[in-house]
Amino acid sequence: MDNKNITKILKLTAQLMELHEVNTFKIRSYTSAIYSIDQGNISLEKLDKEALQKINGIGKSIAEVIVQLQETGTHEYLEELLKETPKGLLEVLEIKGLGPKKIKTLWKTLHITSVHELLEACQSGEVAKIKGFGKKTQESIIQSLEFMASNQGKWHYADVEEAVETLHDDLVQLFGDDAVSLTGAYSRKNEIIEQVEWLIKSEDPKAVFKKLSSLKPLQQDKKTSSPFTWRGKLGERDLSAVIFVTSPSTFVNEQLLRSASRAHLLAPLEDGTPLGSYFKAGQFESQEAAYKAAGLAYVVPELREGQFEIALAKENKLPVLLEEKDLKGILHNHSTYSDGKHTLKEMADYCQELGYEYLGISDHSRTAMYAGGLDIDKVVEQQAEIKRLNEEMAPFRIFSGIESDILVDGSLDYPDEVLASFDFIVSSIHSGLSMTRKKATARLIKAIENPYTTILGHPTGRLLLRREGYPVDHKAIIDACAENKVVIEINANPWRLDLDWRWVHYAMDKEVMLSINPDAHEKKGYFHMKYGVLTGRKGGLTKAMTLNAMGVQAIGEYFDKRKENIKK
Known part of the structure; x- marks a missing residue:
């Protein structure tokens, strides 16, 4: 329970307090503590109640809350507030531009307790009728809800990096460095990741799946998995993960096809053959050898987006990238x-x-x-x-x-x-x-x-x-x-x-x-x-x-x- 997680829970507590119209002085004690932790340079981990109270902005009650967080991951007062709050309102609290006071009005006036109900109320024009809202606010809420919906299941590259790299190391330990390859958007270092993908070289998919079951971060979805494809989730973030098993003879082909964007693979070679078709049909010792055989300079995975790289690769003019x-x-x-x-x-x-x-x-x-x-x-x-x-x-x-x-x-x-x-x-x-x-x-x-x-x-x-x-x-x-x-x-x-x-x-x-x-x-x-x-x-x-x-x-x-x- 580091400072970041502590402040996250304290902020949620303060939001719920405001939602339930708790005494403003009590809310202020939480916001003051949050500010002190954010601005301070002291790690709260392992500090006892007495040490916490010495930090400016943290009183006795907040110190007790932080100790509870360190011990249990939650605190009693938060649990009390959560019991009084419809679960769906926690998601509503995440909507940009909607503070606890307005959410309270929506809850009590229109009985809105979920994002779905809020969207319906906006689409029917009911939200605009409430005093203090209006058509402009209603339209803004709709846009925020649509934006949230379009980003479900998506993650910042930086947020998943540690989990992905840790699992990659585990896979290498199990199968060997030359038999494991990261593919997909993560291999191209895209800013947003919806799914993380690996390729494993093996003639025995069943043996691979058996070994994968020993990795705790992985949770398999057996319904969507198939004999050559493991599908499921990675870690607490609930990140979609796919692990493809392929034979040694097609390993390089699959690396090439699964680490590039569609636009990159559709780019025509000198004879008009799409690059992807060329990669699929050939036999190559390595990815570098495949690009060379296609008459191209080697394109590193992060450039395989179908923008400018193919034209430069044809002329052997790809840039030496910044490090x-x-x-x-x-x-x-x-x-x-x-x-x-x-x-x-x-x-x-x-x-x-x-x-x-x-x-x-x-x-x-x-x-x-x-x-x-x-x-x-x-x-x-x-x-x-x-x-x-x-x-x-x-x-x-x-x-x-x-x-x-x-x-x-x-x-x-x-x-x-x-x-x-x-x-x-x-x-x-x-x-x-x-x-x-x-x-x-x-x-x-x-x-x-x-x-x-x-x-x-x-x-x-x-x-x-x-x-x-x-x-x-x-x-x-x-x-x-x-x-x-x-x-x-x-x-x-x-x-x-x-x-x-x-x-x-x-x-x-x-x-x-x-x-x-x-x-x-x-x-x-x-x-x-x-x-x-x-x-x-x-x-x-x-x-x-x-x-x-x-x-x-x-x-x-x-x-x-x-x-x-x-x-x-």
């Missing part, structure tokens, strides 16, 4: 100056400890009051601290940046003289997300044309599996970045991965550089960099086209040159 070790610094990070968990010095020390040459700090700008955005006095204070730390930590360097809100009219936060004081600026949209494609595109282009914009942050504002991004004309945005020499961020947070990999190659064609940014709000957020690299690789990103693959001196000169050009 995590190529990155020299970490840009777009937050500290306690705004809504980060760790101080500027803590963020810098850990960045240096990880072997990076520089840190780009870019806390929220003043308009983002909800995230502790920096007023001008705070900007001056932070920049003074950066100067002191740079003297202490040289040759490591902290670059002074800001994540400037792109305002509704497309202008940037702060007057020009304040913008000019930063080394670099990440320009991002955080509010007014309900826009048409035309409005969103125009708003972004105006920000891109602002000479102070260095990097365009998370271009669509999407939150994978939670919120669709605002619609934009990607080509127009990328073209504007090319014209104004603006870098585009690949936000490495697994919830974002924005810019989407499908547009990385187009950006590179237009000579637009990309920056792998973790948008880290705490030290461990740095480890999200790997997911940004995976996203970039899927789009063909190279070291040369990655901004933060530059060394500390080169990127310092890059920032200085941009600022000099503004003065001209």
